[in-house]
Amino acid sequence: MHLKRLSLINYKNIKELEIELSPKINCFIGNNGMGKTNLLDAVYYLSFCKSYFSSTDQLNIKHDELFMVLEGNYQRKEMDELIYCGLKRGQKKNFKRNKKEYKKLSEHIGLLPIVMVSPADVRLITDGSEERRKYMDSVISQYDRKYLDDLIRYNRVILQRNKLLKDFARRGKFEEDSLSIWDEQMVILSASIYEKRKDFLNKLMPVFQEYYNIISQGNERVTLEYKSQLNAHSMRDLLRHARLKDQVMQYTTVGIHKDDLILSLGDYPIKKMGSQGQQKTYLIALKLAQFEFIKKLSEYNPILLLDDIFDKLDAERVEQIVHLVSEERFGQIFISDTNRDHLDQILSSSNLTYKLFGLNNGSVVGL
Numbered sequence: 352m353h354l355k356r357l358s359l360i361n362y363k364n365i366k367e368l369e370i371e372l373s374p375k376i377n378c379f380i381g382n383n384g385m386g387k388t389n390l391l392d393a394v395y396y397l398s399f400c401k402s403y404f405s406s407t408d409q410l411n412i413k414h415d416e417l418f419m420v421l422e423g424n425y426q427r428k429e430m431d432e433l434i435y436c437g438l439k440r441g442q443k444k445n446f447k448r449n450k451k452e453y454k455k456l457s458e459h460i461g462l463l464p465i466v467m468v469s470p471a472d473v474r475l476i477t478d479g480s481e482e483r484r485k486y487m488d489s490v491i492s493q494y495d496r497k498y499l500d501d502l503i504r505y506n507r508v509i510l511q512r513n514k515l516l517k518d519f520a521r522r523g524k525f526e527e528d529s530l531s532i533w534d535e536q537m538v539i540l541s542a543s544i545y546e547k548r549k550d551f552l553n554k555l556m557p558v559f560q561e562y563y564n565i566i567s568q569g570n571e572r573v574t575l576e577y578k579s580q581l582n583a584h585s586m587r588d589l590l591r592h593a594r595l596k597d598q599v600m601q602y603t604t605v606g607i608h609k610d611d612l613i614l615s616l617g618d619y620p621i622k623k624m625g626s627q628g629q630q631k632t633y634l635i636a637l638k639l640a641q642f643e644f645i646k647k648l649s650e651y652n653p654i655l656l657l658d659d660i661f662d663k664l665d666a667e668r669v670e671q672i673v674h675l676v677s678e679e680r681f682g683q684i685f686i687s688d689t690n691r692d693h694l695d696q697i698l699s700s701s702n703l704t705y706k707l708f709g710l711n712n713g714s715v716v717g718l
């Protein structure tokens with residue numbers, strides 16, 4: 352599966368762009384702020400129906416313009432797929448596959464698997480647990496449609512349950528039966544979500560460690576641990592014990608919406624003990640492991656987006672990554688960088704076909 356042609360109108364700082372792509376390596380070179388990340392983000396958008404960076408769709412429309420259009424022609428299972436997204440200011444987006452609009456955007460997730468590696472991934476390390484849950488959810492959703500449906504339902508249940516708890520407090524009256532209806536839903540949905548998260552992390556961990564070893568040349572030990580209240584208790588017990596607390600707090604204090612990942616370097620949190628280069632290595636290894644994982648479960652190689660990955664890494668780590676990326680194991684790759692050196696290194700050490708694009712103020716220019 353690969354993207355053959357990309358057309359963009361008014362996507363962030365890109366006014367108008369139309370490019371034919373290589374099925375293997377595509378390099379984007381340009382100075383800071385020229386639109387390299389935006390272009391990779393547009394490719395991500397066509398797979399995920401949203402930007403990797405902002406959850407507010409309207410922010411993606413170019414300033415002072417009234418609409419944006421993204422269009423990708425893909426080759427998948429020997430067939431052409433035309434993916435279209437149009438968005439007018441103040442309106443809902445229109446997302447189509449082969450000219451037919453999706454009823455639910457979740458139906459599109461997983462059709463065109465993709466993995467983004469970006470400097471913004473550092474949020475996974477530095478920010479709160481929500482980022483890490485979002486990470487697990489976005490990966491699993493790409494190969495398990497039911498997971499995404501269950502998650503959407505679970506989040507609705509939590510909203511309704513919290514509304515009810517507030518309602519009880521307002522009316523000064525607690526109704527066990529009406530709460531139990533939502534509790535039952537939570538028990539069923541959380542069991543399935545929990546098992547899938549656990550299974551995903553168990554399978555991801557050894558591959559992640561292997562990639563970290565390759566990039567760091569085996570100098571450091573890293574781990575990734577799934578932290579969940581369900582590791583030690585059943586959802587039913589958790590809800591029973593938290594009933595009084597939930598009433599007082601007026602929201603649901605237990606469940607898989609409290610899950611987290613513990614990211615460690617040696618015996619310490621990578622957030623506190625990892626240098627910038629070690630944190631970057633951790634995230635790249637995690638994303639490459641994610642790539643392998645999705646590749647095994649979906650029928651294709653995911654598209655790999657590598658945005659500015661070499662910054663902060665020492666020459667040895669850069670060399671290891673160059674080596675990895677030049678191998679045949681990946682499918683279509685998009686790489687951005689501010690200078691040609693790293694990209695030339697990759698291209699000279701690989702026999703894969705490639706295309707080089709220069710970017711200047713949101714436009715493709717000759718190099």
Ligand SMILES: Nc1ncnc2c1ncn2[C@@H]1O[C@H](COP(=O)(O)OP(=O)(O)OP(=O)(O)O)[C@@H](O)[C@H]1O
Binds near residue numbers: 363389410411414689
């Ligand atoms: N909706 C928008 N309309 C117009 N410009 C936008 C919009 N959103 C973002 N931009 C601009 O896009 C530019 C950033 O582009 P991008 O992040 O793609 O740069 P880059 O080439 O990846 O740079 P770097 O090498 O610094 O990472 C910024 O100048 C930003 O102001």
